[in-house]
Amino acid sequence: MLVNTTEIMKLLDGIGTEIGRSGNNINQLARHANTLQQQGMLRAVLIRDLVPLLTEYVRLQRELEQSVRQLIRLIRGQT
Template sequence: MGNSYPSKDRLSAPKIRRFELRLSEPELQQFLQLEKSLGISRADIVRIRVLKNSANMLVNAKELMKQLDGIGAKLGRSGNNINQLARHANILHNQGLLSQSVATEFNSLLGHYITVQRELEKIIRQIIRQMKS
């Protein structure tokens, strides 16, 4: 993932030029809300957007954290469902009622779930590192 924010050297360089931006009242309110939700200054928002190519996006950290929290909750529920299925499969196995094909399919699906969960964890760590820089 590429860094969407200016380097720390560029942010700390002396600011000797002034840039004026005229906005309507609704645009100003939207800009102030963006500043508040992102937790960075208006000047930095403009610098990032203008100097780092308009294709790069600013991240709404609050919304991102809300979405990640939702994903975490879904993963937790999935894990609980897997545990319940495993307990039920174990009971069937102990009673001699569990077919080999069902056990094989369950193991395959569980392996896939674990692979997806690990990949998601890697991506989340990358996002967190990106947000810190």
């Protein structure tokens, strides 16, 4: 199986950009939650709804890591 490493690197670069954006969004949510907590306005329902979303995000990120590692192994095997 031949792999176009140039195309894969472009795709990985785009994925890296999106992961960075996701991380920034999570940091913004955490800052906002901390602000609400300090003001006594953080509601338990917000945390209850947010925890499953963050759990799914972590699961997807780990799955992505595994896929990227597989791609790297494929690329190394062809060079």
